[in-house]
Amino acid sequence: MLSAKIFEQLKTAQWGEQIVYRDLAADPLPHLTLDAFADTTVLDEFLAADTIVIGAPMYNFGIPSQLKAWFDRIAIAGKTFRYTEKGPEGLAGGKRVIIALARGGFYSKGTPTAEFEFVERYLKAAFNFLGIEPEFVLAEGLAISPEHREQSLQQALGETLRLAA
Numbered sequence: 028m029l030s031a032k033i034f035e036q037l038k039t040a041q042w043g044e045q046i047v048y049r050d051l052a053a054d055p056l057p058h059l060t061l062d063a064f065a066d067t068t069v070l071d072e073f074l075a076a077d078t079i080v081i082g083a084p085m086y087n088f089g090i091p092s093q094l095k096a097w098f099d100r101i102a103i104a105g106k107t108f109r110y111t112e113k114g115p116e117g118l119a120g121g122k123r124v125i126i127a128l129a130r131g132g133f134y135s136k137g138t139p140t141a142e143f144e145f146v147e148r149y150l151k152a153a154f155n156f157l158g159i160e161p162e163f164v165l166a167e168g169l170a171i172s173p174e175h176r177e178q179s180l181q182q183a184l185g186e187t188l189r190l191a192a
Protein backbone atom coordinates (compact mmCIF):
# COMPACT_ATOMS: atom_id res chain seq x y z
CA MET A 28 0.00 0.00 0.00
CA LEU A 29 2.79 2.42 0.92
CA SER A 30 4.98 1.69 -2.08
CA ALA A 31 1.93 2.03 -4.36
CA LYS A 32 1.14 5.40 -2.77
CA ILE A 33 4.72 6.61 -3.21
CA PHE A 34 4.60 5.57 -6.85
CA GLU A 35 1.29 7.40 -7.37
CA GLN A 36 2.69 10.58 -5.82
CA LEU A 37 5.87 10.54 -7.89
CA LYS A 38 4.44 9.49 -11.21
CA THR A 39 4.41 12.22 -13.80
CA ALA A 40 3.05 12.20 -17.34
CA GLN A 41 6.59 11.97 -18.72
CA TRP A 42 7.05 8.54 -17.17
CA GLY A 43 4.61 7.26 -19.81
CA GLU A 44 5.35 3.71 -20.84
CA GLN A 45 8.69 3.60 -19.13
CA ILE A 46 7.47 1.97 -15.95
CA VAL A 47 8.48 -1.50 -14.84
CA TYR A 48 6.53 -3.18 -12.04
CA ARG A 49 8.01 -6.18 -10.28
CA ASP A 50 6.02 -8.21 -7.77
CA LEU A 51 8.76 -10.25 -6.13
CA ALA A 52 6.24 -12.21 -4.05
CA ALA A 53 4.00 -13.27 -6.95
CA ASP A 54 6.89 -13.75 -9.34
CA PRO A 55 9.98 -14.48 -7.22
CA LEU A 56 13.50 -14.58 -8.57
CA PRO A 57 15.40 -17.81 -7.85
CA HIS A 58 18.19 -17.64 -5.29
CA LEU A 59 21.49 -16.55 -6.73
CA THR A 60 23.66 -19.22 -8.33
CA LEU A 61 26.67 -18.85 -10.60
CA ASP A 62 24.42 -19.68 -13.57
CA ALA A 63 22.02 -16.90 -12.57
CA PHE A 64 24.73 -14.29 -13.24
CA ALA A 65 24.33 -15.01 -16.95
CA ASP A 66 20.83 -13.49 -16.94
CA THR A 67 21.23 -9.71 -16.67
CA THR A 68 17.55 -8.81 -17.07
CA VAL A 69 17.19 -7.47 -13.53
CA LEU A 70 20.54 -5.68 -13.63
CA ASP A 71 19.73 -4.03 -16.97
CA GLU A 72 16.34 -2.95 -15.65
CA PHE A 73 17.98 -1.45 -12.56
CA LEU A 74 20.71 0.34 -14.53
CA ALA A 75 18.11 1.84 -16.88
CA ALA A 76 15.94 3.20 -14.04
CA ASP A 77 16.14 6.78 -12.72
CA THR A 78 13.75 6.18 -9.83
CA ILE A 79 13.16 2.96 -7.93
CA VAL A 80 10.40 2.47 -5.36
CA ILE A 81 10.70 -0.57 -3.10
CA GLY A 82 8.29 -2.05 -0.56
CA ALA A 83 10.28 -3.66 2.25
CA PRO A 84 8.34 -5.38 5.04
CA MET A 85 10.33 -6.72 7.97
CA TYR A 86 10.27 -10.52 8.02
CA ASN A 87 12.02 -12.03 11.03
CA PHE A 88 14.10 -8.88 11.61
CA GLY A 89 15.43 -8.70 8.06
CA ILE A 90 14.31 -8.13 4.49
CA PRO A 91 12.18 -10.81 2.77
CA SER A 92 14.36 -13.36 0.99
CA GLN A 93 12.65 -12.41 -2.29
CA LEU A 94 14.02 -8.88 -1.97
CA LYS A 95 17.46 -10.26 -1.10
CA ALA A 96 17.35 -12.39 -4.27
CA TRP A 97 16.61 -9.19 -6.25
CA PHE A 98 19.47 -7.29 -4.61
CA ASP A 99 21.82 -10.22 -5.38
CA ARG A 100 21.08 -9.62 -9.08
CA ILE A 101 21.98 -5.93 -9.01
CA ALA A 102 25.13 -5.96 -6.83
CA ILE A 103 27.53 -6.83 -9.64
CA ALA A 104 31.25 -6.03 -9.52
CA GLY A 105 32.28 -3.85 -12.42
CA LYS A 106 28.69 -2.77 -13.09
CA THR A 107 27.26 -1.31 -9.89
CA PHE A 108 30.38 -1.26 -7.69
CA ARG A 109 34.09 -1.87 -7.91
CA TYR A 110 37.01 -2.24 -5.56
CA THR A 111 39.78 0.30 -5.84
CA GLU A 112 43.01 0.84 -3.91
CA LYS A 113 41.04 3.23 -1.72
CA GLY A 114 38.30 0.70 -1.03
CA PRO A 115 34.92 -0.03 -2.59
CA GLU A 116 33.33 2.48 -4.94
CA GLY A 117 29.65 2.59 -5.93
CA LEU A 118 29.00 2.94 -9.66
CA ALA A 119 25.22 3.35 -9.64
CA GLY A 120 24.96 6.90 -8.29
CA GLY A 121 22.44 9.40 -9.60
CA LYS A 122 19.39 7.23 -9.06
CA ARG A 123 16.59 8.01 -6.64
CA VAL A 124 15.72 5.00 -4.47
CA ILE A 125 12.71 5.30 -2.17
CA ILE A 126 11.97 2.49 0.24
CA ALA A 127 8.70 1.95 2.13
CA LEU A 128 9.45 0.13 5.39
CA ALA A 129 6.67 -1.76 7.19
CA ARG A 130 6.99 -3.63 10.43
CA GLY A 131 4.70 -5.08 13.06
CA GLY A 132 6.67 -3.89 16.10
CA PHE A 133 8.79 -0.90 17.08
CA TYR A 134 12.50 -0.78 16.29
CA SER A 135 13.23 2.95 16.07
CA LYS A 136 16.17 4.46 17.94
CA GLY A 137 15.53 4.50 21.66
CA THR A 138 13.17 1.49 21.66
CA PRO A 139 14.28 -1.67 23.53
CA THR A 140 14.42 -3.65 20.24
CA ALA A 141 16.31 -1.04 18.19
CA GLU A 142 19.27 -3.43 17.97
CA PHE A 143 17.11 -5.99 16.14
CA GLU A 144 16.47 -3.69 13.18
CA PHE A 145 18.23 -5.14 10.11
CA VAL A 146 15.98 -3.91 7.30
CA GLU A 147 16.66 -0.16 7.17
CA ARG A 148 20.27 -0.66 8.26
CA TYR A 149 20.86 -3.36 5.66
CA LEU A 150 19.19 -1.48 2.79
CA LYS A 151 21.04 1.75 3.64
CA ALA A 152 24.40 -0.07 3.68
CA ALA A 153 23.60 -2.09 0.57
CA PHE A 154 22.54 0.91 -1.55
CA ASN A 155 25.34 3.10 -0.15
CA PHE A 156 27.72 0.42 -1.40
CA LEU A 157 26.33 0.98 -4.90
CA GLY A 158 26.74 4.75 -4.55
CA ILE A 159 23.11 5.52 -3.69
CA GLU A 160 21.64 7.23 -0.62
CA PRO A 161 18.16 5.71 -0.28
CA GLU A 162 15.20 7.62 1.15
CA PHE A 163 12.90 5.86 3.62
CA VAL A 164 9.25 6.07 4.56
CA LEU A 165 8.49 4.14 7.75
CA ALA A 166 5.31 2.56 9.11
CA GLU A 167 5.97 0.62 12.30
CA GLY A 168 3.99 -0.80 15.19
CA LEU A 169 1.45 -2.06 12.65
CA ALA A 170 0.66 -5.20 14.66
CA ILE A 171 0.55 -3.53 18.10
CA SER A 172 -3.07 -2.32 17.91
CA PRO A 173 -5.54 -1.01 15.30
CA GLU A 174 -4.94 2.51 16.69
CA HIS A 175 -1.16 2.25 16.32
CA ARG A 176 -1.60 0.86 12.84
CA GLU A 177 -3.89 3.68 11.75
CA GLN A 178 -1.71 6.39 13.26
CA SER A 179 1.49 4.97 11.80
CA LEU A 180 0.00 4.53 8.32
CA GLN A 181 -1.40 8.07 8.30
CA GLN A 182 2.00 9.43 9.30
CA ALA A 183 3.74 7.39 6.59
CA LEU A 184 1.23 8.49 3.97
CA GLY A 185 1.95 12.10 4.97
CA GLU A 186 5.65 11.38 4.44
CA THR A 187 4.97 10.23 0.89
CA LEU A 188 3.56 13.70 0.10
CA ARG A 189 6.77 15.29 1.40
CA LEU A 190 8.86 12.99 -0.78
CA ALA A 191 6.93 13.83 -3.89
CA ALA A 192 7.25 17.57 -3.16
Ligand SMILES: Cc1cc2nc3c(=O)[nH]c(=O)nc-3n(C[C@H](O)[C@H](O)[C@H](O)COP(=O)(O)O)c2cc1C
Pocket residue numbers: 084085086087088089129130131132133169170
Ligand atom coordinates in the same frame (compact mmCIF):
# COMPACT_ATOMS: atom_id res chain seq x y z
C1 LIG B 1 6.69 -14.05 8.01
C2 LIG B 1 6.57 -12.74 8.71
C3 LIG B 1 7.56 -12.33 9.59
C4 LIG B 1 7.47 -11.11 10.25
N1 LIG B 1 8.46 -10.73 11.09
C5 LIG B 1 8.39 -9.55 11.73
C6 LIG B 1 9.42 -9.11 12.59
O1 LIG B 1 10.44 -9.76 12.80
N2 LIG B 1 9.27 -7.93 13.21
C7 LIG B 1 8.18 -7.13 13.00
O2 LIG B 1 8.10 -6.06 13.59
N3 LIG B 1 7.19 -7.50 12.18
C8 LIG B 1 7.26 -8.69 11.53
N4 LIG B 1 6.25 -9.08 10.69
C9 LIG B 1 5.15 -8.14 10.44
C10 LIG B 1 5.36 -7.41 9.14
O3 LIG B 1 6.58 -6.70 9.12
C11 LIG B 1 4.21 -6.42 8.91
O4 LIG B 1 3.01 -7.12 8.94
C12 LIG B 1 4.33 -5.72 7.60
O5 LIG B 1 3.26 -4.82 7.51
C13 LIG B 1 4.27 -6.72 6.47
O6 LIG B 1 3.96 -6.10 5.29
P1 LIG B 1 2.93 -6.81 4.31
O7 LIG B 1 1.62 -6.72 5.03
O8 LIG B 1 3.00 -6.00 3.07
O9 LIG B 1 3.39 -8.22 4.11
C14 LIG B 1 6.34 -10.28 10.04
C15 LIG B 1 5.33 -10.70 9.15
C16 LIG B 1 5.44 -11.91 8.49
C17 LIG B 1 4.35 -12.32 7.54
